Amino acid sequence: MGLFTEEHDMFRTLVRDFVEGEIEPHAEEWEASGMFPARELFPKLGALGLLGLQYEAEYGGGEADPIYQAIFAEEMGRMSCLGVAMAIGVQTDMATPSLARFGSPELKEQFLRPAIAGTSIAAIGVTEPDAGSDVAGMRTKAVRDGDDLLVTGTKLYITNGLQADWVCLLARTSDEGGSRGVSQVIVPTDSEGFSVSRKLNKLGMRSSDTAELVFDNVRIPAANIIGTEGRGFHQQMMQFQDERMVASYQMVGAMDHALQRTADYLKERKAFGKPLMANQHLAYELADLASEVDLLRHYNYNAAEAAKRGEDITRFATVAKLRSARLARKVADICLQFHGGVGYMEETWTARFFRDTRLWSIGGGADEVMLRTLARMDGFWAD
Amino acid sequence: MPSTVVAGSFCYRRVTVGKLSYMNVVVCVKQIPDPADPGALDPTTKTLKRDGKLILDESDSYGVEMALQLVGDSGEVTLVSMAPNGEVSGLRTALAMGAAKAVLVSDDALKGSDSLTTAKVLAKAIGRAGDYDLVLAATESSDGYTGTVPEQIAEVLGLPSVTFAKSITVDGSSIKVDRQTEAGYDEVTCPLPAVVSVTAGVVEPRYPSFKGIMAAKSKPVDQVGIADLGLDAGAVGWAGAGQEIVEVVAAEAREAGEVIEDDGEAYNRIVTFLSDLKVI
Ligand SMILES: Cc1cc2nc3c(=O)[nH]c(=O)nc-3n(C[C@H](O)[C@H](O)[C@H](O)COP(=O)(O)OP(=O)(O)OC[C@H]3O[C@@H](n4cnc5c(N)ncnc54)[C@H](O)[C@@H]3O)c2cc1C
Numbered sequence: 001m002g003l004f005t006e007e008h009d010m011f012r013t014l015v016r017d018f019v020e021g022e023i024e025p026h027a028e029e030w031e032a033s034g035m036f037p038a039r040e041l042f043p044k045l046g047a048l049g050l051l052g053l054q055y056e057a058e059y060g061g062g063e064a065d066p067i068y069q070a071i072f073a074e075e076m077g078r079m080s081c082l083g084v085a086m087a088i089g090v091q092t093d094m095a096t097p098s099l100a101r102f103g104s105p106e107l108k109e110q111f112l113r114p115a116i117a118g119t120s121i122a123a124i125g126v127t128e129p130d131a132g133s134d135v136a137g138m139r140t141k142a143v144r145d146g147d148d149l150l151v152t153g154t155k156l157y158i159t160n161g162l163q164a165d166w167v168c169l170l171a172r173t174s175d176e177g178g179s180r181g182v183s184q185v186i187v188p189t190d191s192e193g194f195s196v197s198r199k200l201n202k203l204g205m206r207s208s209d210t211a212e213l214v215f216d217n218v219r220i221p222a223a224n225i226i227g228t229e230g231r232g233f234h235q236q237m238m239q240f241q242d243e244r245m246v247a248s249y250q251m252v253g254a255m256d257h258a259l260q261r262t263a264d265y266l267k268e269r270k271a272f273g274k275p276l277m278a279n280q281h282l283a284y285e286l287a288d289l290a291s292e293v294d295l296l297r298h299y300n301y302n303a304a305e306a307a308k309r310g311e312d313i314t315r316f317a318t319v320a321k322l323r324s325a326r327l328a329r330k331v332a333d334i335c336l337q338f339h340g341g342v343g344y345m346e347e348t349w350t351a352r353f354f355r356d357t358r359l360w361s362i363g364g365g366a367d368e369v370m371l372r373t374l375a376r377m378d379g380f381w382a383d
Numbered sequence: 384m385p386s387t388v389v390a391g392s393f394c395y396r397r398v399t400v401g402k403l404s405y406m407n408v409v410v411c412v413k414q415i416p417d418p419a420d421p422g423a424l425d426p427t428t429k430t431l432k433r434d435g436k437l438i439l440d441e442s443d444s445y446g447v448e449m450a451l452q453l454v455g456d457s458g459e460v461t462l463v464s465m466a467p468n469g470e471v472s473g474l475r476t477a478l479a480m481g482a483a484k485a486v487l488v489s490d491d492a493l494k495g496s497d498s499l500t501t502a503k504v505l506a507k508a509i510g511r512a513g514d515y516d517l518v519l520a521a522t523e524s525s526d527g528y529t530g531t532v533p534e535q536i537a538e539v540l541g542l543p544s545v546t547f548a549k550s551i552t553v554d555g556s557s558i559k560v561d562r563q564t565e566a567g568y569d570e571v572t573c574p575l576p577a578v579v580s581v582t583a584g585v586v587e588p589r590y591p592s593f594k595g596i597m598a599a600k601s602k603p604v605d606q607v608g609i610a611d612l613g614l615d616a617g618a619v620g621w622a623g624a625g626q627e628i629v630e631v632v633a634a635e636a637r638e639a640g641e642v643i644e645d646d647g648e649a650y651n652r653i654v655t656f657l658s659d660l661k662v663i
Contacts, residue, residue, distance in 0.1 A: 006475065007596050007600060010479060011593065011596055014592075018590055021590075048590055048593060049592050053593065064597075068593075
């Protein structure tokens, strides 16, 4: 395929070997404990330059073209504990893009550099108990007090919530309401008034820690505002595009691997005197899904190329997020189904895969929210 | 004090700056067909088909890692490889890990070379690698397994040979090698330069970093043919081989193990089995 250079191929091998060598041996343990040791894993990723591929070299980034990001995330998607892939995605593509894009040099020095090195752990705080899909309904406030801001509010379902050193937080810096008067601010978690109120127990992505965070009059410098005060909503919408693409890239790797593993199993398992794979129905179902994964994969690469050209990728990211999440649910369901009883057992990868992939139709913007965006974009809309 | 000693066909240089020494290490690396893909033998030559993409032999990644650790920030690792079709993929991996440069010998006339010819060619290539203090190689390759090339290189170069190293420490102008044996290990001291074969698994080969991968492409690979090395086509390849592959036979299939049904007393059978083996 003409898209990939020799370096791209070597890079894919590196990430695959890293996942095999540094993540897979611990997957069971991390799943069971409901958390993975980000403080051990992230510096290893950082040392290899994997946490800041697309960022400026000045802060330790790789200034790589977006195809590297796609390859990285696809390979992350092959791991058997997708919660860790998600947590890494938060660090690389969900909590840091705005900081890299709009942050002041001082803020980047203080927070982006260690995030790229993997020595500090980032979280993204958007969702609140009463505002998920409708981000503009959020209430968390950051009120001016001289050169400082006082942050008060609650954020829910925050990935890396137990381990984060700082949160890229969406907060109201004025009373304008709706999407106005909202800013992105960085809140260090060692600030007084910050607390983790709950560790959340989830259906899947269990190797990732998810938390409810409470901000009770947390004092931070106003200089911690990322980019322009009051432009936070717009900036966050851009950051969501990175988040959605990374989810889609990961799902391609995840589905590819799942279909392959299922095929391997069907060749081994015998019923009615022959391998299960000898049933045309099963073979064609897998081929059908593989063709859909292929379409998505190349759609993703087109998105990466568009990003490389500096184009707005909102439509790409919306379509990719929607299609990948829905396809992953289908793939997970069929892989489990074709394994039969053993597929329903926790000891088989299919069970966890089924639970883990289910997230992506909700997290990072629900399928319906993607449809809402697309409908509006394409004029399928009336008020 | 820099000093240069020229002896026979090789030359080496050691620079000692206080306690820090500058060190150049040559690592012989083989590029082999990916062991994950089923390999095939050429029915006429009875040798492994090596015309596809080749990768760095995992056995050699230990030598590369050891060399990188030995030189640290004060020295250079140079790779030497003999491979068909100007293949560099495996070299790029080792360059991405941190090696500085490579010498690649690629020549159609080399097809069919036996291990002694390979050693002679590599010895010549090592001569092109510049000044060096130490030559490392794997104890054996993962696709050929003759396990003789490093010792032959040492002989051709007239250098001391140490085999099965599990660790190497440099001490001035000599090295201390822990040499793996069946019973444990030998401590061997050896003057430099020397040729040392490194046992697989004794160090943890580093992952090439993203930056390493990006830098690898611009690192120099000196690609040469046999004429550049002053070798004659009649002395290498099939023509020069003093060794012939007469026949290739499939390894005997393993026999099925004995299944012992446990009737409550099966442990006795296991105890007897183990004591017959003199394990207990
Ligand atoms: C494991 C996990 C990790 C997460 N990590 C983070 C994180 O790190 N940071 C963060 O900020 N958030 C995070 N989230 C939150 C996630 O982004 C939200 O759950 C998601 O945006 C949906 O919001 P909600 O849960 O409030 O659902 P609601 O907004 O209450 O929506 C419920 C459902 O209603 C439907 N719906 C909503 N709006 C519409 C509409 N306009 N039209 C039609 N149907 C609609 C959808 O089916 C939706 O699923 C995480 C969530 C999970 C489960």
